[in-house]
Amino acid sequence: MYKDSKLRTLTKAFTWRVTATLTTMTLVLIFTGKLDTAIEVGALELIAKMLFYYLHERGWAKIGFGRIEVPSFVLWITGIPVSGKTTLGNLIYEELAKEKLKVQRLDSHDIRPLFPETGFTREEVNNHIKRVGHLASMLEKNGVITIASFVSPYAESRAFVREICKNYVEIHLDSDPEFARQYDRKGFYQKAEAEHYINVPGLDILFEHCDKTELKFDMRKTSLDEVRKEVMKFLHKRFLNV
Amino acid sequence: MYKDSKLRTLTKAFTWRVTATLTTMTLVLIFTGKLDTAIEVGALELIAKMLFYYLHERGWAKIGFGRIEVPSFVLWITGIPVSGKTTLGNLIYEELAKEKLKVQRLDSHDIRPLFPETGFTREEVNNHIKRVGHLASMLEKNGVITIASFVSPYAESRAFVREICKNYVEIHLDSDPEFARQYDRKGFYQKAEAEHYINVPGLDILFEHCDKTELKFDMRKTSLDEVRKEVMKFLHKRFLNV
Structure with a gap:
């Protein structure tokens, strides 16, 4: 306050x-x-x-009348590995932090100290995403804008997070492994194939689309900077221009 | 904001x-x-x-000058089972919420959806408390006052939480199983003895005291209402009267 x-x-x-x-x-x-x-x-x-x-x-x-709180929200960035989720999350974080808003990033590296290593079966991934969703919703309830970026390929756990958050906005960065490989500096796809990773959307499973996704971008045709601008326009219109 | x-x-x-x-x-x-x-x-x-x-x-x-933020802090309530931690946490929560502050309670039931069931060995409890500490520190960083109430009998994990939080205040409700039994409506102690629970401070292990504990109350001589008043006085003096 x-x-x-x-x-x-x-x-x-x-x-x-x-x-x-x-x-x-x-x-x-x-x-x-x-x-x-x-x-x-x-x-x-x-x-x-x-x-x-x-x-x-x-x-x-001492009078509260007319003192309005900027609404908090949960921005959930989803997409196959190396589709640009982390970079987009960081870009949006910087823009919002510049506006003096309370923002928390939730990327795999932010939540590592909170949740012990989890597995990669469908059930384990769903449970992990639901836990992150609970965290996002706790932050949102306390007025903190949350930017989460996770592959989260299963419609079920994303729907769960949507349900428990008040202002949930899903952004899908649509891509395919062929295209993603160009940006794959850490060699994720090569490793995934060599070591037979399981449940990698685009390789051995499908990324589950959802009709409710608020913003969808085809990363083969859109630059991350264009995406950032569109997202900021959406957030200003929906939440920030109070 | x-x-x-x-x-x-x-x-x-x-x-x-x-x-x-x-x-x-x-x-x-x-x-x-x-x-x-x-x-x-x-x-x-x-x-x-x-x-x-x-x-x-x-x-x-549009000018930020002279607009000060009420500092957030982490209130960590520790003590043996049935020493009054949860009740005190709820009392303080209500007082702070009345002052329109952002407050999050962290009690075992609040964090159940976040952290999967953990065990009761010394290491498991320490790791669990450290994870809760990470959560508290994330909330604190985002301007949310956090009131955590956990037995947390080990000095090591409490010291870890103190380390990662900016404004950490530890409250120890000092009691003993003999005295606590009077208030034990759920029959915790009876069950603990009958089912041979391990690592219960006061029964098979000691509660580890700490010199740095900010506020210490002997629950055999102090009512929860007196404790509440003392804690609120401390918080107003240290954080709230900005």
Whole structure:
């Protein structure tokens, strides 16, 4: 929660007083034609109203009326390995942090200290995604915007996360292993094939699409910078321009 | 993050204008002795300054200077089973929520969906407490006050949580199984003995005390309501009276 410091109130009282007293003095001068009266009224007003303004502001600081909270939301970025999820998540994080919003990134490396290593069967992956969803929803409830980026290929666990979050936005970065390999600096696909990884969407299983996905981008035709712009436009329209 | 709505600014402009224009009119009346001049100046001031005030407020809403955030902290309540941890945590939660602060309770039932069942060996308990500590520190970093209540009998994992949190406050509710049994409506101790639970502080292991514990209460001599008052006094002094 944010509060106004006494110094902020004092400074506001001063900047307002300069504007306001000059206005009063001009009005008095116009109506009376007397410069000395204008100065006398201005001088007394300066002192009296600065004090009143201070008290008025401190009183309003205790009143919640019209003080609105920017809604928090969960941005869930999904797609096959090396489709650009982490990079997009980081780009959006930076934009939102610049706007002084509370944002938490949830990528595999952020949640490693929280959840012990889990396996790669369909059930294990679903359970893992659901746990991350619980975490995202806890953060969202406390006013923290959450940007999660996980392969999360199964519609079931994504639907579960959608259900438990209030403002859930799913972004699917659509790609295919052929295309993704170009950006695969860590050699994920080569390793996956050599070591016979199981349940890799695009290789031995399908990525499960969903009709409800809010934003879908074909990464073969769209740059990450275009995606970032579209996402920010969506977030501003839906949540941020309160 | 909180923002002022346009309606709040307009309402403030109005309440301020009533105070301020009455002051101006009185001053003009005193200095000129003319009621009609006082009314004319007042009328024009009313219109001009209401507009200026609105613009002045909207401008200041964009300025961060002097807008201070109430610091978040992690309140870690520790003690043997049935020492009053959960009840105290809930009491403090209610007090802080009343003050419109963001607060998250972390009790075994809050974290069950996040962390799969863990065991009761020293190592398993330490790892579990460390994971909860990571969660608390993530919430704290995002401005959320966290109230955790766990037996957490081992000094090692409590020290770890202290290390990774910024504002960590440990509260130890000191008790013994003999005394705790009086409040043991769920029959924990009876069950623990009958089913030979392992690593129960007070029964087969010792609760590890720590010199750094910020607040320590002897529950045999102190009521939970007295503890609540002391804790709130501490929190106000240390964090909340910004």
